[in-house]
Amino acid sequence: MIRLKRTDSSNKDFVDLVKQLDAYLRITDGDEHDFYNQYNSIENLKHVVIAYTENKPVGCGAFKDFENNSVEIKRMYTLEKNRGKGIASLILNELEKWASELNYDSCILETGIRQIEAVEFYKKNSYAIIPNYGQYKGIKNSLCFMKNLQNEKR
Secondary structure, eight states: OEEEEEEOTTOHHHHHHHHHHHHHHHHHHGGGHHHHHTTOOOTTOOEEEEEEETTEEEEEEEEEEOSTTEEEEEEEEEOGGGTTSSHHHHHHHHHHHHHHHTTOOEEEEEEETTOHHHHHHHHHTTOEEEOOOGGGTTOTTEEEEEEESGGGOO
């Protein structure tokens, strides 16, 4: 059974999962890791969801306020041995639900084009590719997505 917990970035389980995510991204991002990493600080994230299986943390995700009544999804990660079980979708759905409860209209996010599983995951979860925003404008290895939460009223 998977249990979801709403928390914030001070949660030790979240910090530990993000360390594992960063180690993974250091490999997949290669030379561009430092560029991306500067935008991935977890300090002050007030909206974090952690998934637990048998009381062990197996995945996480977060969002932060963006602009135009939108949130930016950050730090999505599932332990490799727990992938393919729908955990990431549960986390993402909970983040979207939470954002909707707080009256946000949409979610945006960025992922790397080398992260093929992530790209397919967001497409599967009804995210549409949008022009790269903010610091990702002109970055050829970034792919940005958006999902309108107004269509998803829960």
